[in-house]
Amino acid sequence: DVKVTQSSRYLVKRTGEKVFLECVQDMDHENMFWYRQDPGLGLRLIYFSYDVKMKEKGDIPEGYSVSREKKERFSLILESASTNQTSMYLCASTPGGITVSYNEQFFGPGTRLTVL
């Protein structure tokens, strides 16, 4: 069973704080993704990574950065948290390569971040 875990289920931070959200997958997946989910807006892609130390901007990268130093770990960083970054953050991974399910995104449980 693929397991994608996120460091916190709930997080409360203050405006201006630096925030780290961690995601770990244990299935040697090549690709990892960060989305945010807001009511009525669906899931929106923030950043993704197809290899260690590689990163690509998604649809809404402003205010975020990412780090992938190891294959299994993908971190989302809010350099200076703002109230409009209050959201549910979902990490996902895909196997990559030529496996049958290489496109299927496996999601983590999510981190609900509140910025006060």
Added chain:
Amino acid sequence: GENVEQHPSTLSVQEGDSAVIKCTYSDSASNYFPWYKQELGKRPQLIIDIRSNVGEKKDQRIAVTLNKTAKHFSLHITETQPEDSAVYFCAASPYSGGGADGLTFGKGTHLIIQP
């Protein structure tokens, strides 16, 4: 970039009836179209997907149809059951192989199955 529109935002059907959710996309380069189901408080999970070289795909009570010319695709659930109640998301992605591309999601449809 890609834009995915999904309708309706809420759909209420009687148990046993069929449900249809429709999506349109804007980027003709998109050729991978998955559907995810998210139950309350849980993570999204893939239920079915289709690639642009296929017009229809079925898996038991669920089916997806794709019209690439019109740039729309639909999810069909037959004989709905209470456990089908959830939020359903359609998505689109360019198929470059390797699953490295992120998905552009629709805004979701809250499906309610009335007993």
